[in-house]
Amino acid sequence: MTDEPLLRVRSISKFYGNRIGCNDISFDLWPGEVLAVVGESGSGKTTLLNCLSTRLLPTSGTVSYRMRYGAFHDLYRMSEAERRFLMRTDWGFVHQNPSDGLRMTVSAGANVGERLMAVGQRHYGDIRASATDWLGRVEISEDRIDDQPRAFSGGMRQRLQIARNLVTGPRLVFMDEPTGGLDVSVQARLLDLLRGLVHELGLSAIVVTHDLAVARLLSHRMIVMKDGHVVESGLTDRVLDDPQAPYTQLLVSSILQV
Numbered sequence: 001m002t003d004e005p006l007l008r009v010r011s012i013s014k015f016y017g018n019r020i021g022c023n024d025i026s027f028d029l030w031p032g033e034v035l036a037v038v039g040e041s042g043s044g045k046t047t048l049l050n051c052l053s054t055r056l057l058p059t060s061g062t063v064s065y066r067m068r069y070g071a072f073h074d075l076y077r078m079s080e081a082e083r084r085f086l087m088r089t090d091w092g093f094v095h096q097n098p099s100d101g102l103r104m105t106v107s108a109g110a111n112v113g114e115r116l117m118a119v120g121q122r123h124y125g126d127i128r129a130s131a132t133d134w135l136g137r138v139e140i141s142e143d144r145i146d147d148q149p150r151a152f153s154g155g156m157r158q159r160l161q162i163a164r165n166l167v168t169g170p171r172l173v174f175m176d177e178p179t180g181g182l183d184v185s186v187q188a189r190l191l192d193l194l195r196g197l198v199h200e201l202g203l204s205a206i207v208v209t210h211d212l213a214v215a216r217l218l219s220h221r222m223i224v225m226k227d228g229h230v231v232e233s234g235l236t237d238r239v240l241d242d243p244q245a246p247y248t249q250l251l252v253s254s255i256l257q258v
């Protein structure tokens with residue numbers, strides 16, 4: 001642990017014309033910390049995640065990232081090439097829909113291996129060995145390495161997407177509803193796996209979810225959004241066990257009733 005954050009987010013706002021996407025969001029993300037961003041549909045979670053991961057240009061505000069060599073860089077002042085380099089090396093992005101994060105018509109092994117090639121690995125045997133190792137870590141059996149992900153179940157695809165993202169040893173992973181769209185039993189297994197990997201690798205992550213159970217299991221801290229604003233933030237257990245904002249109280253109680 002260092003005493004400096006990995007990401008500093010200051011007054012990020014994104015407007016779509018007159019419509020608020022997200023408004024005046026600030027927080028620090030610390031090394032090894034998992035932050036959940038929760039809220040109902042349309043509250044601005046995806047807008048915020050896309051602004052933080054430089055997929056969307058905010059209307060105002062700054063996001064700075066502590067590079068491996070220690071200096072903070074303003075993400076929106078970097079060149080496109082520098083941002084792409086960060087995305088390939090230091091960051092991962094796990095999409096809700098695995099087909100957005102995988103190449104569906106190349107083999108599972110190649111999906112994992114090509115990320116290693118993108119960071120400069122050239123030795124075929126080493127790449128194949130790392131891919132095999134990572135498939136094992138996400139519980140995909142080795143004999144599926146040459147199969148294409150379109151032949152996989154939804155849960156397997158999502159596990160493959162996770163392997164593809166983690167194989168390069170990123171420091172920060174963005175996740176957009178990583179267990180959305182999966183059966184409940186598949187979700188539980190995936191969450192367990194994710195929790196183990198995040199812990200083992202000491203990853204920092206920002207996880208967007210509308211599911212408070214996902215936030216509870218994965219995150220240390222959470223922010224609750226409504227209509228583009230943060231209505232409450234704090235340690236996950238505190239927010240869920242003792243919500244202060246009326247909106248969070250409603251969210252927590254409505255979940256408990258189902």
Ligand SMILES: Nc1ncnc2c1ncn2[C@@H]1O[C@H](COP(=O)(O)OP(=O)(O)OP(=O)(O)O)[C@@H](O)[C@H]1O
Pocket residue numbers: 016019020021022039040041042043044045046047048210
């Ligand atoms: N490309 C866009 N153009 C115009 N308005 C948009 C666009 N994308 C999002 N919005 C609006 O911004 C607000 C926040 O949307 P956002 O998708 O960030 O919410 P969300 O919490 O991620 O919702 P969901 O869980 O349904 O994805 C909504 O009012 C939405 O209609």
